[in-house]
Amino acid sequence: MIEPPTRSATPQRELEPPERHPEAPAPGTVLPSHYENCVACGPSHPTGLRLVSTAGPEVSISGEFTVTADHQGAPGLAHGGVLALALDETLGGLSWLLRRPMVTGRLETDYIRPVPVGTTLFLTARCLGFAGRRMYAKAVGRLGPEGSVALRASAVFVVVPPEHFVEHGTDMTTEQVHDYEVNP
Numbered sequence: 001m002i003e004p005p006t007r008s009a010t011p012q013r014e015l016e017p018p019e020r021h022p023e024a025p026a027p028g029t030v031l032p033s034h035y036e037n038c039v040a041c042g043p044s045h046p047t048g049l050r051l052v053s054t055a056g057p058e059v060s061i062s063g064e065f066t067v068t069a070d071h072q073g074a075p076g077l078a079h080g081g082v083l084a085l086a087l088d089e090t091l092g093g094l095s096w097l098l099r100r101p102m103v104t105g106r107l108e109t110d111y112i113r114p115v116p117v118g119t120t121l122f123l124t125a126r127c128l129g130f131a132g133r134r135m136y137a138k139a140v141g142r143l144g145p146e147g148s149v150a151l152r153a154s155a156v157f158v159v160v161p162p163e164h165f166v167e168h169g170t171d172m173t174t175e176q177v178h179d180y181e182v183n184p
């Protein structure tokens with residue numbers, strides 16, 4: 001028997017409101033890739049999404065990427081896992097505005113419309129607030145800037161110390177991780 005989920009991306013109590021960091025990049029700022037080989041945003045990844053994120057108002061982010069033949073599941077259609085990746089990256093980009101390192105704890109995705117190869121998907125993510133170390137957020141993906149909604153997601157990210165990436169990853173020093181705090 002498959003166990004029912006024990007956690008939910010729907011807040012179970014009132015959240016502390018999110019605060020945009022005073023030194024967050026201004027709305028409209030195109031955000032840099034956080035890692036050149038990232039499968040979602042890295043410019044050096046050969047088949048990645050090359051998703052580009054832009055800081056939005058309050059604690060929100062927009063992102064876009066074009067679905068290519070490298071992102072197919074069924075012929076001519078984006079793979080659902082790839083679409084979850086795009087949502088995860090856009091939601092994770094909220095870190096730039098909060099200036100707190102976070103990792104995805106839970107990502108709940110609704111797939112509403114198929115996304116054909118060649119589509120430029122427009123994503124937006126918004127922070128709902130915090131419950132301790134848990135950050136709750138929502139995201140939407142549209143087929144065009146004002147197009148039909150193809151995807152919706154609710155997520156919980158967990159704030160981690162910068163050392164998380166040094167301890168569990170490779171090629172990352174504590175100095176590099178702390179650089180994010182001053183040089184987004």
Ligand SMILES: CCCCCCCCCCCCCCCC(=O)SCCNC(=O)CCNC(=O)[C@H](O)C(C)(C)COP(=O)(O)OP(=O)(O)OC[C@H]1O[C@@H](n2cnc3c(N)ncnc32)[C@H](O)[C@@H]1OP(=O)(O)O
Pocket residue numbers: 007008034088089090091092093095096098099100101102103104105106131132133134156158160180181184
């Ligand atoms: C300096 C700033 C500039 C930054 C500028 C850089 C920008 C950069 C952009 C990046 C954009 C990329 C975006 C992709 C982001 C990924 O894809 S991250 C990769 C995928 N995720 C992971 O690998 C996470 C793997 N899991 C873990 O490492 C650990 O389970 C976690 C999540 C750190 C939690 O472990 P822990 O630290 O021991 O925490 P724990 O005490 O268990 O839980 C803490 C709280 O979180 C809750 N929690 C823990 N796990 C979960 C869960 N799965 N679901 C819900 N709640 C949970 C607990 O219930 C607990 O809540 P409270 O009881 O405190 O209320």
